Amino acid sequence: MSWNRTFIESLKEWDGNTSEKSISINDVAVYLGLTIGGQDPLENIDRGLAFLEERINYLVEKESIQEQFLVESLIEFTTKYLAKFNGDRGRCELALSEWEKIIAVNFSRENKMLLVNAKFKEMAKKHRDFYKTLSEEDKTKTIGQLYKETKAELDN
Incomplete structure (x- = not known):
């Protein structure tokens, strides 16, 4: 939940x-x-x-x-x-x-930890799914570099 x-x-x-x-x-x-x-x-x-x-x-x-x-x-x-x-x-x-x-x-402290862990698992899955979409070259770049490249492409 x-x-x-x-x-x-x-x-x-x-x-x-x-x-x-x-x-x-x-x-x-x-x-x-x-x-x-x-x-x-x-x-x-x-x-x-x-x-x-x-x-x-x-x-x-x-x-x-x-x-x-x-x-x-x-x-x-x-x-x-x-x-x-x-x-x-x-x-x-x-x-x-x-x-x-x-x-x-x-x-409660225990239920909060369950909620935090569920959110962490959800975010980890999103990161794994995102990583799978990257090319081998893009996998060597930082998030900042990917952001700048994407922003530059969108601005053009």
Whole structure:
């Protein structure tokens, strides 16, 4: 499972475990999505989790934001957001407590290592696949040299 998927599943788990809360999962998800540059909150209010997941995927895949960094930032931001949300103090504290328990399990040191290792294996495969596409001459060049040559070809 990816960092993003684990985060989204954690939000779903939090929603399922905290029926007595004064903020909805869609409210949290849309707020997080807007915080990381998402647009059109009114169009996305009923599909908050999908909106958030799409936004995270966009930032990781198209903008090259490191997934681990982004998700860990969102976890921290969500925790702080829930901590300062004062709708009904008793229910808010229960919601925050439940969130912290879920995060402690889903993003434990061991589970983080599994996520890091999965990402490492994925990147290693991409590097191997890229290496296979290179000519024998290109295999002796540095990434910087390949980049300069490719850029020069594209500029012409």
